[in-house]
Amino acid sequence: MWDLLIAHFTRRNIQLNEEQIALIQSAFHYRKFRKHQYILQQGEIARYDTFVIKGILKTYLMDEKGQEHIIKFSPEDWWANDLYSFHTEQPTNYNIDCLEDSEVLQITRKELEELIERVPPLHQYYHITYRNSIIAYNRRIASSLCNTALERYQEFIIRYPQIEQRVSNHLIASYLGITPQSLSRLRKQASGN
Incomplete structure (x- = not known):
């Protein structure tokens, strides 16, 4: 279960010692979700950052006609979350649900902040990851428009x-x-x- 997350960090040149790996394992929570089960619903506050171990999640908006507009897919080895809601504690506009039976690792904002303090290599990782998320969303918007x-x-x-x-x-x-x-x-x- 932990191998995928640790390998994810390692592939991104995040060097972790055994103590840091143990801290990561104690901070994240393993959860299983069924196909079509929500991880986050519009109007809720995103309490967790979610790393997908198994399955595929979709992040989408629902318009006033009930039409889904998929923003992102998150397969294995990807993150899924509304970062705005997660960091500001404001209600989300997004829904995130499972397209398959899924297994994930989740961490709260408080646990993440504490983990970054205790495992310094993760500070750089999350900085780069958040920057890349912003770039990906900007590219997605530009692609949709142009x-x-x-x-x-x-x-x-x-x-x-x-x-x-x-x-x-x-x-x-x-x-x-x-x-x-x-x-x-x-x-x-x-x-x-």
């Missing part, structure tokens, strides 16, 4: 190579901001048919 549907689909394949076979066309289309029928046409176009 790129063609085909370009957005190609970016999706690069960003989420392991997800296309695991989630429905309806969800991929929602992420891309198109209909499932348009997605079928894009796939044909992308494959050269």
Whole structure:
């Protein structure tokens, strides 16, 4: 269970000793969620930062017509959260739920702050991770506003190579901001048919 999280840090050049690994293990909470179970719902305050061990989570907004607008998928080895709500303790506009039975590691803001104090290498890690999250959201917004549907689909394949076979066309289309029928046409176009 802990191997994936520790390997995640190691791949990002975060060197941890045995004592620091033990502190990380004591700070995070292991939880299981069923398919379609919410981890966070609109109007709640994000109490946890969530690292996915197994499964896929989706982060999305719901419009006034009940239409989902998927912002992000979080497969294994990814984080899922509304950082704004997590750090400001303001209600979230997002929903995060499980697309598969999922296993996660979660940490509260207070526990995270204490952990960063006690494990200094994590300060740099979280600084870089949060910066990269902001960059990713900015790119997502720019892509949604400026790129063609085909370009957005190609970016999706690069960003989420392991997800296309695991989630429905309806969800991929929602992420891309198109209909499932348009997605079928894009796939044909992308494959050269």
